[in-house]
Amino acid sequence: MAQIYKADETFDRGYFQGASCAFGVFDGVHRGHRFLLSCAQDTARQNDGKSIALTFDIDPDEMFHAQRLRKLMSNEERLEMLAQTGVDAVVALPFTREFAASSPEEFLVRTFGTGVPAHLHVGFDFHFGAKAAGAVPELRTWADGHGMQVHAHDLKSEDGAPITATRIRLLLADGKLDEANHLLGRPYFMTGIVRPGRGEGADMGIRTANLEVPDQMRPLSDGVYGAYAHVDGKRYKAAVNVGVAATFADRATATCEVHILDFDGDIYGQYMKVEFMKWLRPMRAFDDISELIAAVQANIDWVRENL
Template sequence: MAPIFKADDSFDRSLFKGASCAFGVFDGVHCGHRFLLSCAQQTAAENGGRSIALTFDIDPDEMFNADRLRKLMSNDERLEMLTQTGVDAVVALPFTKDFAASSPEEFLDRTFGGHVPAHLHVGSDFRFGAKAAGTVPDLKAWANSHGMVVDAHDLKSEDGAPITATRIRKLLAAGEIVKANHLLGRPYFMTGIVKPGRGEGADMGIRTANLVVGDQLRPLGDGVYAAYADVEGKRYKAAVNVGIAASFADRAIATCEVHILDFDGDIYDQYMKVEFIEWLRPMRKFDDIQELIATIQGNIDWVRKNL
């Protein structure tokens, strides 16, 4: 696993010298990101330098679009996943208001501090500096005068459409979990701490673990999903309700309720990871409690037979 460096004032930027960097936010660390990181590893191997994932400690949209932001993972999860991609190091730039206000040239000068990498790999839509004013041509012009090679890549899927975190978020919002997982190259997951819920599940004989997930980390559309739950180091099949429980809307809050198959332990206040595999049905209101129980049991049976 690669080490993580925070590029604050104490950071030795000579780490960049002769390196090949892939630069981006990397929310989701999706297939497009992994291609970019593999390109950095390839040029590093060819030139004998380090391969570095260069990113920010937070998603810049947390500063500018916090009320609308729906991230694919937390910042800690993003940095941790980057360490597992095969690069030699992960460097996280502190994204502050002062840094965000830098002109494109100042942005690059402050990022590298005079120690310019040999290669820099970015997406073809890469923007940088105050108000995202810097473009790839600007980056290449700066690089030419500093002895750095810039490789801008089109990150596209088999259908020719770009692989972006925004595209994946839209798929998740629509419940298109299989398509989203294909672009991610892995199952989309949510994590959180298990807290006591409303109690209706237990009353119906269908216990659920209730995850506390903030709005920023919940891009997935409301509905019922087939999933896997990682509990105490073991992986279990699960049927998961995401969003407002329509039959209890008068007293429900947006949540993630996880029925874990063949599990009956007490996991309150414990961390849980849930990987989403299939969309099963939309949320709807049931007038009859027996119909609700039968439908939930049908969802559980589907999960048991098909996952």
Template sequence: MAAVIFRNDPAFEDAILDRASVAFGVFDGVHEGHRFIIGEAVNTAREEEVPSAVITFDIDPDEIFAADRLKKLMTNETRIAKLAELDVDAVVVLPFSREFAAQSPEGFLNACFGSAVPSHIHIGSDFHFGRKAAGNVESLRAWGAKRGMTVHGHELVAEGGVPVTATRIRGLLSEGKAREAASLLGRPYTLAGTVRPGRGEGRDFGFATANLEVPPLLLAIGEGVYACYAVVEGERYRAAVNVGIPATFADTANQNIEVHILDFDKDIYGQAIEVEFVEWLRAMRAFDSADELIATVQANIAWVRENL
């Protein structure tokens, strides 16, 4: 596990980055393309026998500049923790703000690195920084050349002839394509939340649910019913999951994730659970009768039991 070092911690020392080989980016999702760039930074570090590091921000810049349309793939805390699981010596977390971003590209880089400049920096070819995102790979090369830093601008990893990006993964998830998104993430798309009391209809119908309220910013997955795994106290259980407000109960519903965990009847109110999305089963819809609702849900549960 890599050391996580926050730049705004009084104990931070610029020297951690001096002559190191680093990968720089936001890395929301820590997906296949991100891991390639970080892996290249590690390879360079090993070849030159220098430390390796990931440089990232404490928040996603789009939380400031595109908050109305952003759907994050994970929380900032989870993103940083996932980066720390990779084979690097350190994860350096820079505080991001509107003022920080408004600096000139050169001022931005000076603020990032101080007097300690890496020997190598690995970035994606779409890397931009500074005021109005005016900085790019070429301007970073010019800045680095004066300081003995080699800049490696990598073409984005592609799958199916299309670059692997967080935006592409968000698009797949919004369409319910959980399996396709997982292939680009390198793992199932996962949501976490705390179990809250729900409406109670599920228990009345014979399939109790654990109800999660997830902030819209973190709800990248599209509405529908999914085959999933639920992780409760470290144990994985098969689950059928509704995402979105059930149309039949639209007047009284507020939970946006309802998790029916198969073969499970513990009281987990107030506990945090994780949901791993595996397969889209059907769209959300209103039912003409309780019997039709029950039969459909039972069929979804049977599919999960037989296929997961």
């Protein structure tokens, strides 16, 4: 796994000299991002230099659009996944209001200092500097005067539409999990700490692990899903309820309830990762408990037979 560096005042920006960088936020580390990173690796090999994933320590939208932001993964997960893509290093720029207020030229000077990379790979829609005033033409003008070659890539899927984190978030919000997973190049996942739930599942003979997931980390639409739960390094089939349980809406809160098949351990307080594989049905209220139990059991049976 690649080394992760925080580009604070102690970081030697000479590290960028001669390197090939892919620059972006990289929320989700989706197929478009991985293509960009592979391009940086290619030019690094051709020039006997380092390949670097250059990003920010937070998603800039956390600062400017926190209320409406729905992230595909945490900042820590994003940096760790970038470090596993095959690049030589990950460099995270501290994103502050002062840094965000930089003019496009100041932004680039503060990012690279005197250690300008040989190659910089970005998406065609790359913007930088205060109010996103800088774009690829401004980037190329600056690069031409500093010996850096800019490669702007069109990151599109087979249907000709761009692969973006925003597009994937919208697909997840619409329950189009298969399409979202295709663009991600992997199953969408949530992580969190298992907390005690309301207890109705145990009363019905169907225990669930209540996963604590902040709203900002939950772009997935409410519904019931077939999934895999990762606990203590093992993977289990799971039926997952995301959102407010409509039958218990008078006392429920938005949550992620995971019924792990063939598992009976005590995992309160433990970390869990849930990979979502298939949308099964929308949330709905049931007339009585027996109808609810029958529906839940049908979901469990589908997961057991099809995952």
